[in-house]
Amino acid sequence: MSPQILYPSPIETAISRIESLLDERWQDLISRRSIALLLLQQDPKIRSQLQQQPYFPEIERIIAKTQASMDESLTYAIAQSRHQIAMDIDRDATVNLRKRPIVEDEWLHNLTVHPVTGIPILLLVLYFGVYQFVGVFAGGTLVDGIEGFFESQINPIVNTVVGSIFPWQVIQDLFANDYGIITLGIRYGVAIVLPIVTAFFLMFSFLEDSGYLPRLSLLMDRLFKTIGLSGRSVIPLILGLGCGTMATLVTRTLESKRERIIATFLLALTIPCSAQLGVIVALLSQEPSALFVWSTVMVGIFLSIGFLAGKIVPGESSCFCMEIPPLRLPRIQAILTKTYVRLKWYFWEIMPLFIFASVLIWLGKLTGIFDLVVRGLEPVMLWLGLPQEAAPTFLYGFFRRDYGAAVMFDLHSAGILTGQQLVVAAVTLTLFIPCVAQLQFMFKERGAKNTVVIASFVVLFAFSLGYLLNQLLTIMELSF
Template structure:
């Protein structure tokens, strides 16, 4: 004969009395810090401080210390002169493809696969990705990221997401490839589509940020402001246009703890290794393809074809067509190309924003395709609309301000 419900509960009570012990709860410093970082009044200033420290360390380490302090000297003083002297026949096509401009005195402007390609990938992007993933892993393992998710929940609900969306958003600042995959932690198809679309359009990867800090450090802040505003505006619009639910966040917030450095180093190596395998080949391939397109006159033809659109609607030089083509392969490569084009400071800001909201790099494109071809086609439609609307709006703002 089966047990009644009351008899089952009696057995549970008996087991509980034998196995569960009670004691006096003592509030720790970690508990106090946990409460402070989850309440809006104190948590928002802490979050702003953490993000400011994150950005400051990122820029100082990746830009000033490693790239400017070491990599520029290594590539420009040693690697480039040796390669120019060792490579036969400076007038050949292969020299142009792999070494670049024979008159260049730095790797950044040479634009060969083995000069600009390696310098952008190893000298600029790798230090940026390395320090980003290190800080990201520390925040993740210390228990701060779940608290940031709870803190951001109310804000992100305004654009159809919940607090967990902060995880792919921050990951996207390192690389959009794992960020798109991380959208699976969101509960509904609507949330995943909105986040995937906003990631592909408005979140610049660590590689792109590293190049921006190197070539346009004085305007990075304004570029990021435009991207953040666009993230909010178009997230709000998509939430109203796309049917579906937006459930409340349900998350287990762990206690604060010191990160285990063995786990930190393991995660750092795994993520950095993924970058080296996926990004570096695309950078080198991107330089080669763009050089071939320049040699065959394709870029010049596209620039002439789209000149009315770019000059009139976006307010940027027609030469930005080339970087936009390169942006499909690597956006960091595209920003590097933009820095060599003569334009006003506001045109540079507009151009970098256009590259950022333009088609995601091919690696992100492939990952989005894995999430479903319908979602990909819908995201592309959203992207095209955003590029035309937001790009024209930025130009209009520049005209009204008298700086365009």
């Protein structure tokens, strides 16, 4: 016995009249009663499907007449009837001993969302989770260890072995020496990116499963409202810290086109994804004052650009409503599985690119194109106050920001980049186009026109800001 919900009688009359109008083809999909109800609630999809039918005007008349006979809106009346039955069944089938929610939970929840306590908690999470764990531990200790091992043990062996197999210098350079597939591409992937990204994924998975992220969205919501952005856009932006490509896809959850464009734009310009954030933070953690300048600049840009975008892109901001899940103690097993799955996919995606980059450098060097492009970028580097060795960084940045960051890591350990140059390069690279994949998704979700506008702005803005920052740091005579 299925519970037939009885709606107020004008609606019931309308339902049966619409039901009798509908033709045969609805028979085997969902029930006619359902279709009629969807029509009465102005469901856009069913409406567009029926638009061509000869009886559609008649349906429209029925709906209009029914609406006229009711005091409240049809959608509301229908929802209300359902709600009452749902609540009645709920009361009937559940035993609720304690009407109030558990106090301790609420207490912890309030701590994380109230600005006074929430912001210090956020800073603690960032300090211990990101700075200490990802930056100092993974980026410093682990990378030093693995990189050192690679440089001192593996690379010499590879160089010797490759040297003895191939007598030609050209082929040797493809696999070994300074830019070889094994000595550069795989070393970057395994020694620099792997430890950092693993640490970051572990931490991010932990935060995700604990239920902290929705609370972070709530906390940020207040901040966002003050700069004129809707709170809903916090969700994709926070997810963007995980993967910008995914987050661009999640901008679908935003209601208005305006919000989607702003969020896509902010994702492309200011939000680094976990891999990039991990590598950049780990890199800058070697110089804490550089990390401080970088984060101040990034937050500053995010807020001001968000504010401006909110002003420029027309439209109303919509209301924020989100399910807040309970805080949970994450299960180790779940975190490990998730980190493993993400890591696996991340590696499948980047390793070929890293190897491809090595081959590209090799080809470029062989043909002289590489030197040509680097020389072309030289004025830009000079403009930013960067050594010309940094030029390839941006070249690779087109493929992936994290690869570019790994190159920077290498340059810094080699002593080529000074503190100030490091900050300028890091800021410019963070602002730069995220990666080919994200660009592709922007294209798919937002269309060609928006993507071209956003991408050209991002490139221009990244270099201009790098220039300004370099000038500013020089004038202020800040040294790192």
